[in-house]
Amino acid sequence: MKKNNLKAWLYLLPAILFLGVFMVYPLIDVLVYSFEEGYNFASQEYFGTGIYNYSYVLHDTYFLQALKNTLILVIITVPLSTGIALLISLALNSIKPLKNFFQTVYFLPYVTNTLAVGLVFMVLFKKTAYSEGLINLLINALGFSSVDFIDGPYWAKMLVTCIYTIWIVMPFKILILTSALASVDEQYYKAAKVDGTSRGRIFFKITLPMISPMIFYLVITGFIGAFKAYSDEVALFGTDLNAAGMNTMVGYVYDMLYGDSGGYPSYASAAALILFSIVFTITIINLLISKNKVHY
Amino acid sequence: MSTLTNKSTNKSENTENDFDKIEKRALISKRIRLTITYIFLSIWAIVVLFPFYWMILTSIKSYSSYNSEHMPKFYASDPTLKNYADAFSAVPLAKYFLNTLVFTLVTTALMMVVIILAAFAFSRLSFKGKNLLFAFFLALMMIPNELVVITNFVTITNMDLRNTFTGLILPSVTSVFYIYLLKENFEAIPENLYKAAKVDGTSDLKYLVKVMLPISQPTIVTIIILKVIECWNSYVWPRLITDDENYYLVSNGIQEIRENGFGRENIPAMMAAVVVISVPLIILFLIFHKKIMNGVSRGGTKG
Amino acid sequence: MKVVLEHLTKKFPNRNKKIKEDVIAVNDFNFEIPDGKLIGLLGPSGCGKSTMLNLISGLETPTEGKIFFGEDDVTKLPPENRGIGLVFQNYALYPHLTVEKNIMFPLENLKGDKKLTKEEMKKKALETAKLVQIDAYMERKPAELSGGQQQRVAIARALVKLPKVLLLDEPLSNLDARLRLQTREEIRRIQRETKITTIFVTHDQEEAMSISDMIVVMKDGLFQQMGKPQEVYNEPVNLFVAKFLGTPPINVFKAKIKKEKLYIGEAEICDAKNLSDRDVFAGIRPEGVILNPKGRLTCKLDRVEVMGRDTSVVCTNDHATNDILRFIIPAENKIDEDDKTVSFDIKPSKLHVFDAKTEEVIKL
Numbered sequence: 001m002k003k004n005n006l007k008a009w010l011y012l013l014p015a016i017l018f019l020g021v022f023m024v025y026p027l028i029d030v031l032v033y034s035f036e037e038g039y040n041f042a043s044q045e046y047f048g049t050g051i052y053n054y055s056y057v058l059h060d061t062y063f064l065q066a067l068k069n070t071l072i073l074v075i076i077t078v079p080l081s082t083g084i085a086l087l088i089s090l091a092l093n094s095i096k097p098l099k100n101f102f103q104t105v106y107f108l109p110y111v112t113n114t115l116a117v118g119l120v121f122m123v124l125f126k127k128t129a130y131s132e133g134l135i136n137l138l139i140n141a142l143g144f145s146s147v148d149f150i151d152g153p154y155w156a157k158m159l160v161t162c163i164y165t166i167w168i169v170m171p172f173k174i175l176i177l178t179s180a181l182a183s184v185d186e187q188y189y190k191a192a193k194v195d196g197t198s199r200g201r202i203f204f205k206i207t208l209p210m211i212s213p214m215i216f217y218l219v220i221t222g223f224i225g226a227f228k229a230y231s232d233e234v235a236l237f238g239t240d241l242n243a244a245g246m247n248t249m250v251g252y253v254y255d256m257l258y259g260d261s262g263g264y265p266s267y268a269s270a271a272a273l274i275l276f277s278i279v280f281t282i283t284i285i286n287l288l289i290s291k292n293k294v295h296y
Numbered sequence: 297m298s299t300l301t302n303k304s305t306n307k308s309e310n311t312e313n314d315f316d317k318i319e320k321r322a323l324i325s326k327r328i329r330l331t332i333t334y335i336f337l338s339i340w341a342i343v344v345l346f347p348f349y350w351m352i353l354t355s356i357k358s359y360s361s362y363n364s365e366h367m368p369k370f371y372a373s374d375p376t377l378k379n380y381a382d383a384f385s386a387v388p389l390a391k392y393f394l395n396t397l398v399f400t401l402v403t404t405a406l407m408m409v410v411i412i413l414a415a416f417a418f419s420r421l422s423f424k425g426k427n428l429l430f431a432f433f434l435a436l437m438m439i440p441n442e443l444v445v446i447t448n449f450v451t452i453t454n455m456d457l458r459n460t461f462t463g464l465i466l467p468s469v470t471s472v473f474y475i476y477l478l479k480e481n482f483e484a485i486p487e488n489l490y491k492a493a494k495v496d497g498t499s500d501l502k503y504l505v506k507v508m509l510p511i512s513q514p515t516i517v518t519i520i521i522l523k524v525i526e527c528w529n530s531y532v533w534p535r536l537i538t539d540d541e542n543y544y545l546v547s548n549g550i551q552e553i554r555e556n557g558f559g560r561e562n563i564p565a566m567m568a569a570v571v572v573i574s575v576p577l578i579i580l581f582l583i584f585h586k587k588i589m590n591g592v593s594r595g596g597t598k599g
Numbered sequence: 600m601k602v603v604l605e606h607l608t609k610k611f612p613n614r615n616k617k618i619k620e621d622v623i624a625v626n627d628f629n630f631e632i633p634d635g636k637l638i639g640l641l642g643p644s645g646c647g648k649s650t651m652l653n654l655i656s657g658l659e660t661p662t663e664g665k666i667f668f669g670e671d672d673v674t675k676l677p678p679e680n681r682g683i684g685l686v687f688q689n690y691a692l693y694p695h696l697t698v699e700k701n702i703m704f705p706l707e708n709l710k711g712d713k714k715l716t717k718e719e720m721k722k723k724a725l726e727t728a729k730l731v732q733i734d735a736y737m738e739r740k741p742a743e744l745s746g747g748q749q750q751r752v753a754i755a756r757a758l759v760k761l762p763k764v765l766l767l768d769e770p771l772s773n774l775d776a777r778l779r780l781q782t783r784e785e786i787r788r789i790q791r792e793t794k795i796t797t798i799f800v801t802h803d804q805e806e807a808m809s810i811s812d813m814i815v816v817m818k819d820g821l822f823q824q825m826g827k828p829q830e831v832y833n834e835p836v837n838l839f840v841a842k843f844l845g846t847p848p849i850n851v852f853k854a855k856i857k858k859e860k861l862y863i864g865e866a867e868i869c870d871a872k873n874l875s876d877r878d879v880f881a882g883i884r885p886e887g888v889i890l891n892p893k894g895r896l897t898c899k900l901d902r903v904e905v906m907g908r909d910t911s912v913v914c915t916n917d918h919a920t921n922d923i924l925r926f927i928i929p930a931e932n933k934i935d936e937d938d939k940t941v942s943f944d945i946k947p948s949k950l951h952v953f954d955a956k957t958e959e960v961i962k963l
Contacts, residue, residue, distance in 0.1 A: 005423045007421060007500065008417045008421040008422075008423035008426070011414065011417035011421065012417045012418075012429070014409070014410040015410050015411065015413070015414035015475060018466070018467075018469055019433070019472070022470070023436055023439060023470075024436070026443070026444035026445075026446070026447030026448055026451070027439060029446075029447040029450075030443055030444065030446055030447055088340055091333045091336050091337050094329075094330075094333055095333055095334065095337070098334075102337050102340075104585050104589075105344055105345060106340065106341070106344055107581075107585065107588075107589055108344060108578070108581065110525075111525055111577045111578065111580070111581040111588065112574055113528065113547060114531070115529075115550045115551060116546075116570040116574050117574070119550065119554060119566060119567075119570050120347040120350055120567070120570060121347060123350070123351075123566075123567070124347070131363075134368050137368070167347075172592065175589055175592060175593050179593050228442060231531045231532065234551065238551075239535075239555070253445075254532065254535075254536065257445075257536065265447075265450055268446045269446050272442055272443050273443070276442075486691060488688075488689060489691045489693065491656075491658050491685065492685060492687065494679065495656055495657075495658070495679065495684070496679065496704060496705035496756075497708040498708050502708075507693055507695075510695040510696075511693075511694060513695075
């Protein structure tokens, strides 16, 4: 076929233009920012270059708090949500009537506005002057004393964050795992059944290896997603996450950029790059493990 | 001889009995397993649906009855729509709604044009540096939004585009992932169709509009729906780029309502607002749930 | 419209980037296709037939050489200005359009004074649909048609603009055996009725021979032979053409010319006047033998297959290049299957001799 260079570039021009301005240039720029010391947003001047921004961020208690929160969130929600999703998918795959109904219901949180439903969670968990909140009443009924999950102790806030995060990420995981399970060839199961293989053995020797690529995919995207947590926390605790002690790394970046402590793009850039390098490293580690463990 | 036959009949009777037992046992254990499975699935369905139920329930309780219920009731004793009226009158919910609609429609439309043109160039035109450029595009897929948001914020601020629709829209009118998805789809259309059209003197643009787009319609619809969901729920960028209420989208609006609207304690009105901004997407989902779930399982991720 | 190809050559860069040398898909092609004829372009897969068609249609531009339609040089003309119709192996129908819309599609591209009104387009589409007998299905989508019907739609779409040249790329290979026979008669009929110069690409020699006015045989991008099907069959210019045409295939033996006589092994087959001594290949068409116990060619008998009016004698010979030899004799000739050997006389017109090195034909 003939080369039509000019025409092709014309078709690509809008995409290249937008990607260039809003993706490639910022990528270079964020690096530059992160090494410019004492950058002043108003006058757009800086004093010198160096790693001061990084050291500032790494010594900032808010950043360390955000890092801690994010790590706890990642470590708790990723395995838990993947595990529960696997259980649910297995259950879904073993039934016929109502399967589509359940599948559709389970996917509903995916299309909802995180901020909006977050408010509902807040209402459910919050203890106010008027009401203990539904969840606390439930806890009372079980014979424990109520806790303020929204303005109370750290572990309680972390708990409700984890619960909400899991609720939010579940639809995607269930969907991916159910389709992975459904795509395992029925013949393997038939063959195993004829041989009298026990259910546990079928699961660990056939099902799990067959869907292991998808599980690893979910773990990796789960890690990446959890590291980027932000709006779920905003929904639960409001925009001033530092005050609530529930900030995340992404939240820290945005707060540095704009917001109450606002206007330090250099610190924001340094923090964003630290975040990115953590995510990148973990993704690489994950990939290396999956190469050894995944049988496909 | 006769004893032998006898024995064997006996034996077969025995095994028959065994079979019966095994069958019964298998049936019972199957029933138990199924029951447990359905209970488990129902519990999760309740976990998923309960927040939705609660928000609708709360939104139709009157302010006074909500606050008088120390023990929240699972039904509304005197359902009222007053909260909905409040949601629209006490805070500019209609304005947020309209803003989001404009933002969503314009962003999605612009993005469709950009990605369709790019996907067409990658899939059907041959030009120098095509493979290199495409590899570069794919590499961009790995860049998290969080990394580029900082400069984009500065860029938009410097261009004096804060609190404008332009500033809200521009950074999100391309998506490498959707270009990739569409390109794959376009490439699945047999090349001979393109040749046939060329022989008939069809221009590239006409071929794209009259042949490729109709054939790829399912994928295009999926992309549109996913993008609409993404736009409707976007929070971070609008929050950075708007501080004028006149340009708030629903997500920022809901946050604003939470912090300043209604008074912090008017939960029923707040829930009414939550219902209002959730409803369009839930309707979209009910209509297109197959397409949406299909599209997402083909590689979409949230956000 | 006659079609003339002059020194037509097409090279592609090698897919394996380490190899610098280009792949030559079409190599220095020269021939003239007379006006109004149906030409079968024949060769094994990968011989450059499709490239050839793409060159004539203008979808590819030649590396060297010229293409003429009539007296006009169309080498550099884009496909839409050449006035050609093209039918693909997998039909390439637009799946989202009805049969009628598919046929009308080329007409919608006409511009300027050629532009047609909607009614004219519909009328033309219907006329063409009638010609290929698909007019009963105008409102259906391609997926609702059988393979043969889809092929007719594809032909109608190619014909609706009244092309000067109709190009068919393996048009029958996606059809089942029965439909293939039927559709090929159909193509013949349509070509006769429209008198449009038609080039028909196929790897199936039987297909090409049965409907073409002329066939062109190519191999590895090189022109081999052109002529009426029977001429090419009877007088192949080289071993490749001889082997490629005819089912069952020609039986080939390693042979020698010695002292102006042709030998297969020790058996003297016939005279070879005025020819110097050399190694040759001797090809004998399956139908080229007469059963004779004292015949000059003796083979080991393997089995005899009687099929109605013919008998197929399957045998082997140490000097044959084919693993098994197959000769066809009239069914009246009786052979005892228990015989160890069978002997034949050879019809001179069915014997072809080729040089062992060049594989070119040698006239006896």
